Amino acid sequence: MNTPALVPDNVLIVEDEPKIARLVADYLEGSGFTTHHLDHGDAVLPWLSDRSTHPELILLDLMLPGTDGLTLCREIRQRWPRIAIIMLTARVEEVDRLLGLELAADDYICKPFSPREVVARSRAVLRRSRAADAAEAPVPDTLSLDEEGWRALADGQDLGLTAVEFQLLRVMMHSPGRIFSREQLMDHMYRDHRIVSERTVDSHIKKLRKKIAEVWPEREVIRSVYGVGYKYQPEE
Known part of the structure; x- marks a missing residue:
């Protein structure tokens, strides 16, 4: 209603x-x-x-x-x-x-x-x-983190991230523009240093992008850097 x-x-x-x-x-x-x-x-x-x-x-x-x-x-x-x-x-x-x-x-x-x-x-x-x-009121075009609640909010809307997806986004958002290698991101995703494939990072990034796109279909804030890794870049 x-x-x-x-x-x-x-x-x-x-x-x-x-x-x-x-x-x-x-x-x-x-x-x-x-x-x-x-x-x-x-x-x-x-x-x-x-x-x-x-x-x-x-x-x-x-x-x-x-x-x-x-x-x-x-x-x-x-x-x-x-x-x-x-x-x-x-x-x-x-x-x-x-x-x-x-x-x-x-x-x-x-x-x-x-x-x-x-x-x-x-x-x-x-x-x-x-x-x-x-x-x-949520600020338009704002992606924010509720770190105590482990939530990411786009224009005030909860993206429904998993713990791993939230960790990935948090690491990149804390250093906008910095390029993170897949290995660096894996270190933040899995603190127990388990052995996982680099494709696991790609899979989580893909899911994270999809959830952001459900709120911002025309914006890309997580960008691939060919041969290096990923970065959070909210502005061109």
């Missing part, structure tokens, strides 16, 4: 008090946001489930008719973790504040509040959320 895209500067206000919801919406819209409003807890999950796009932020009241805000926060975070959530609450007991944050709400605002504070806190949460998404 495709993950619905987040629509920048779109905010869902879940608040059962019409005056508060209208006031917050007016200030957000005056600051360039697009808003949607729901006034019943039971309407939130169906509304999100039926959409091909999602708001970037939800302002979620704690006390709602139907499903309460904490339950909704937990469910939204599990099903749509990229949506930012700010809890709105008139219950200022410390346990509620802690519980709201333990459910992975990004922030909370206590009633009564200034609408300007809601706008400012919304902008701050979205800045943090966008920065986190940018940090997690």
